[in-house]
Amino acid sequence: MKTHVLFLFFLMTAITLAFGQASEDSRPNIVFCLADDWGWPHAGAYGAPGIKTPSFDRLAKEGVLFHQAYVSSPSCTPSRNAFITGKYHWELGSGANLWSTLPVEHQSFIHLLADEGYVTGRTEAKTWGPGNLDEWTAEHGAHPGNAAYQTFGEFLDKTAAKENPFFFWLGSADPHRPYEEGIGQKSGIDVSKVHMFKHYPDVTTVRSDVADYYWEVQRWDQLVGSVIDELEAQDLLDNTIIIVTGDHGMPFPRGKGNLYDSGVRVPFVVYWGSHIQSGRHVEDFVSFADIAPTVLEAAGVKVPEEMTGKSFLNVLNAEKSGLVDPENRSEVVFGRERHVPAQEKPNMGGYPSRGYRNDEFLYIRNYQPSLWPAGTGQLGATNYPNQWYADCDGGPTKDYIVDHKEKDLEHIFAYQLCFAKRPAEELYDLRNDPDQLVNVAAQADYAETLESMREKLQQKLLKLNDPRAKDPDYDGFDHHPYLGGGGGKKP
Numbered sequence: 001m002k003t004h005v006l007f008l009f010f011l012m013t014a015i016t017l018a019f020g021q022a023s024e025d026s027r028p029n030i031v032f033c034l035a036d037d038w039g040w041p042h043a044g045a046y047g048a049p050g051i052k053t054p055s056f057d058r059l060a061k062e063g064v065l066f067h068q069a070y071v072s073s074p075s076c077t078p079s080r081n082a083f084i085t086g087k088y089h090w091e092l093g094s095g096a097n098l099w100s101t102l103p104v105e106h107q108s109f110i111h112l113l114a115d116e117g118y119v120t121g122r123t124e125a126k127t128w129g130p131g132n133l134d135e136w137t138a139e140h141g142a143h144p145g146n147a148a149y150q151t152f153g154e155f156l157d158k159t160a161a162k163e164n165p166f167f168f169w170l171g172s173a174d175p176h177r178p179y180e181e182g183i184g185q186k187s188g189i190d191v192s193k194v195h196m197f198k199h200y201p202d203v204t205t206v207r208s209d210v211a212d213y214y215w216e217v218q219r220w221d222q223l224v225g226s227v228i229d230e231l232e233a234q235d236l237l238d239n240t241i242i243i244v245t246g247d248h249g250m251p252f253p254r255g256k257g258n259l260y261d262s263g264v265r266v267p268f269v270v271y272w273g274s275h276i277q278s279g280r281h282v283e284d285f286v287s288f289a290d291i292a293p294t295v296l297e298a299a300g301v302k303v304p305e306e307m308t309g310k311s312f313l314n315v316l317n318a319e320k321s322g323l324v325d326p327e328n329r330s331e332v333v334f335g336r337e338r339h340v341p342a343q344e345k346p347n348m349g350g351y352p353s354r355g356y357r358n359d360e361f362l363y364i365r366n367y368q369p370s371l372w373p374a375g376t377g378q379l380g381a382t383n384y385p386n387q388w389y390a391d392c393d394g395g396p397t398k399d400y401i402v403d404h405k406e407k408d409l410e411h412i413f414a415y416q417l418c419f420a421k422r423p424a425e426e427l428y429d430l431r432n433d434p435d436q437l438v439n440v441a442a443q444a445d446y447a448e449t450l451e452s453m454r455e456k457l458q459q460k461l462l463k464l465n466d467p468r469a470k471d472p473d474y475d476g477f478d479h480h481p482y483l484g485g486g487g488g489k490k491p
Helices: 002-025 052-061 076-085 109-116 134-140 150-160 204-233 290-299 313-317 396-403 407-418 444-463
Strands: 029-033 062-064 119-123 166-171 240-246 268-271 280-282 332-334 355-359 361-366 424-427
Touching: 029 204, 029 396, 052 204, 052 268, 062 355, 062 444, 076 109, 076 290, 109 119, 109 166, 109 290, 150 166, 150 204, 166 204, 204 240, 204 396, 240 290, 240 332, 332 444, 361 444, 396 407, 424 444
Parallel strands: 029 166, 029 240, 062 280, 119 166
Antiparallel strands: 062 268, 240 268, 332 355, 355 361, 361 424
16 A cells, blocks of 8 residues: 555656646747847838848747837947846946946846746857956856857757757847948948938938948848747747847937937837737837846746836737737836046046937936037047047948038038037927927927926836936946947047
């Protein structure tokens, strides 16, 4: 009798373990694909003219395309820190700045996945940064993305990822500058068809520069396609969540480093095979801070209470297009601190600003309007040599706009929008001005709207632990070490 009971006990234990393992193995794989300086709307799925992104477009057709995705900050390091931690960049101390670090008290959600049995890895190409993670790595035992591999295929071959749920971070330097000048047109991209933001003068120099950026976006899309192909070859595609996006807007004037759509809005698609309704276009506002809690919830991992980002898994699981969750996803906030020390010395700070956006208005609060939004254009005046509007990456478009700033009204307007000082408050009526060119904050007809947007931003920032909500003159971010060598230089 005792032998019989023991046999049944071990049998039930084995069955329980087997079912438990099967259940664990059914958890989704996750591949997060993050381009460097790739902004909205530069993908075929968004209708951008002249660009070919078949991999992104396929995922949009077979998954969910987000039309209102925004970074926490339009600068590489803080944008990536927000993704890693599930928190807004202003909660991260030194991690709110470019060329910084990540304070050790903030956890990586990728490590949380690893703790729950996920095989995790990343590419050797750029994932986190730029900056220094020595202290964080010493405290946590590994890079926030864990071990690095040359390719996704190497990750699959050298780990147990084929037999276990995995998370992989695909990184790249594309489409970050510098570009091979003229490569876009040489490759066959029609410069007459590229998408042009209306704050640029419509000239061949700028169009050709955009085409060079397109060329690198297309190379990035090919890399994403190679991962899709590998997943298909290994019969892993259907149960893999693939997220493809960029860390902020394009590296052009009034793009990267700015709080307009050209700086903070990014392409964003999520694929999950047969697990979600395909071909949907959603208008729900999502932030980079929302990615970590979404992935954790999808993986069945508890979301830490300190994460201020909110999961949008309910949006993915819905069946309809449009605005799926109007109660929680009709607005978004973002901001910036120091990109590079681009102001006149001895000022080592940034250009602090915050933004609030919904489907009708964009409101921006510039906390120190006496400063230069793209840095000073006076050579020799900054803390680093040869800095010239240093918050804007160097390139033909920047050079052209500055060199022709007095040519005619079109060029004067472009220079003013991209490089001139800005007022303390900006308000754009997106219903009449989707390109965000005309600031209506001082117009009497918008006084009530301005007050409402000002209050909405303030309440959101208080809720999301922004030190500037309580002290607009807070200068703590400016005192953290800058670990880089400066920004855009005079050619």
